[in-house]
Amino acid sequence: MPGGPMKRYVFLLSFLLAFLVILGCATAPVTGRTQILLMPEGEEIALGINAYKEILSKAKISHDPGINAQVKRVGMRIAQVADKPEYSWEFTVVDDNATINAFALPGGKVAVYTGILPYTKDDAGLAFVLAHEVGHALARHGGERMSEQLLLQLGQEGLNIAIADKSSQAIQAINLGYGVGATLGFMLPFSRTQELEADHIGIILMAKAGYDPREALKFFERMMSGHTKKGPAFLSTHPADETRIKDLNAFIPEALQYYHP
Numbered sequence: 001m002p003g004g005p006m007k008r009y010v011f012l013l014s015f016l017l018a019f020l021v022i023l024g025c026a027t028a029p030v031t032g033r034t035q036i037l038l039m040p041e042g043e044e045i046a047l048g049i050n051a052y053k054e055i056l057s058k059a060k061i062s063h064d065p066g067i068n069a070q071v072k073r074v075g076m077r078i079a080q081v082a083d084k085p086e087y088s089w090e091f092t093v094v095d096d097n098a099t100i101n102a103f104a105l106p107g108g109k110v111a112v113y114t115g116i117l118p119y120t121k122d123d124a125g126l127a128f129v130l131a132h133e134v135g136h137a138l139a140r141h142g143g144e145r146m147s148e149q150l151l152l153q154l155g156q157e158g159l160n161i162a163i164a165d166k167s168s169q170a171i172q173a174i175n176l177g178y179g180v181g182a183t184l185g186f187m188l189p190f191s192r193t194q195e196l197e198a199d200h201i202g203i204i205l206m207a208k209a210g211y212d213p214r215e216a217l218k219f220f221e222r223m224m225s226g227h228t229k230k231g232p233a234f235l236s237t238h239p240a241d242e243t244r245i246k247d248l249n250a251f252i253p254e255a256l257q258y259y260h261p
Ligand SMILES: [Zn+2]
Pocket: 132, 136, 195, 198, 237, 238
């Protein structure tokens, strides 16, 4: 009878799942949102550094002294107010006018594509984009996504065993495991939440660094008016619809409290 050992395996898996979720609870900066982070931050940083190296090894790095000076100047001002000495912040410019985007990897590794620069226009516009990316890194959104994947995999594996086992007890155990996660919301799509959170953290960071937070709205106006037909990459991964603009607007009064030009 394979039921016995399988049941035990399912119970162990559920227990592990619940244990991981409880152990991995963290709080996001600025918003105070509860997060599940199962991976130690050090491991996350190591993965981030490797991924950064790999992506940049395949990209054409910009050596334009003017652009590089601007990105480093603005990036370092944002990094300073990010108050995260464990991260070695790095800001790289990728020479790619067709890519209207920027990204951040765990550990503070940021890259900006030259294609977004006509829209960021000046230091303040660039400050919002870089601060938004720094916000993703600070809130460990990469680690959060990895944790979600891990939990889904573990849950799926347990579910497969339960189905094969056809034991109602096993299914109950799996539901319990899922229930723990679902209560904390890990089954919900986070991307929108994470984007909103990166906007919230970003707009406060830009203000703290001495850039007018209202310039973030002007950046979005430029992005939306410049691309009416097919949306640029930054907008496809970062939707600039009415909801986002409305949410951004709502953060302005809070951000202005930190803005002392
Ligand atoms: Zn983003």
